[in-house]
Amino acid sequence: MPPVADLVLFALALAAAGVVSGLLAGIFGIGGGAILVPVFYQVFGYLDVPEAVRMHLSVGTSIAIIVPTSLRSFTAHRQRGAVDTGLLKSWIVALPAGAILASVIAAMISSVGLRLVFVAVALLVALRMLFNRDHWRVGDHLPTGLANQAAGVVIGTLSGLMGIGGGVLNNTYMTAFGRPIHQAVATSSGVGVLISIPGIFGYIWAGWGLAGLPPFSTGFINWAAVALIIPIALVVTPWGVRLAHALSKRQLEVGFGVFLIFVSIRFLVSIYA
Structure with missing residues (x-):
């Protein structure tokens, strides 16, 4: 067990992450x-959470925190009619x-696999946002029918695998x-x-009964981290x-792109360092 002083330091780090999380939820709808x-x-x-479940636990816990921050962001954006x-x-x-499909895949994919999915999608979106040009548009109107439903499933699946609320992909989809x-x-907050x-x-479900999960965890969600960050994020x-x-x-667009590149580099370092 880490020393109490170290646990306090990491609690402060999580609290700071809660501040950043809340700001991002409002600024980018994520x-x-x-x-x-x-x-x-x-x-x-x-x-000392085992490598085999660490990334899964990180993604699941992030998903749990997204519920109240997204609701808070959605309410604020809807009041502005956006x-x-x-x-x-x-x-x-x-x-x-x-x-739901993402959680099924998460139950089978490795930790490295989850991180590579995160990096690949984040880098593609970042490049599009940083070098965005009007003539890069796919069309002038959002798809309807089956194409629209397919887009929703893809956004839901990839976002679920990344532990994000869909804003990263929906922002790209709508602006395209x-x-x-x-x-x-604004719409991404509802997504x-x-x-x-x-x-x-x-x-x-995906993490139910697995060995190596820390205290206060239900499957791949750690409620201690959730309880610490949510109040801070809701205020911010x-x-x-x-x-x-x-x-x-x-x-x-530029702020969003730079942010995604920074996160992608951090994950690549965690894989290959």
Whole structure:
């Protein structure tokens, strides 16, 4: 067991991550998982959580935290009238289905595999955001019908595997079809709600009864970390919403891209160091 002083230090680190998570939830419409997953991975490693379950526990715990932060962010953005509620209603089955599929895959994939999925998707999205040009648009209107449902399932699945609320992928998806980044960010907060709620149950099931999980864990969710971070993130999220509406489209895109590259590099280091 680590010394008490070290545990206090890591508790403070998690608290700081809660502040960043809340800001990200408001600014980018994401649940903050892109920063929480690597933080959890390091903390759980220090607490001697086995490598075989460490990344899974990090992703599952992040998913649990996304529920209240996404709800908080969604409420704040909806009050500003920026959410595309029609798109969210069309994905009310597709996004949860993707989240459940992600938990099934997580039950079978290795820790390295989960980290590589995280890195690959994050880098692709970052490059698109950093070098975005209007003529890179896939189209001027979002798909409908089966194509729209397929997009929802893919976003739900990849987000569930990354431990994020779907904002990373939904922002890219909506802007690729000409939607304003501010509307994409606002709608992404609702996407996070539809992914994270079924994701909690999926990650509990995927890790149920496995050896090596730390105290206060149910499956791949550690409730001690959840309880520490959620109150902080809920307080901070509205600040991020106000900041998001004060920034320009290009400032949001560049900030989002740089952030994703930083996180990707951190995970590559964890794999190959």
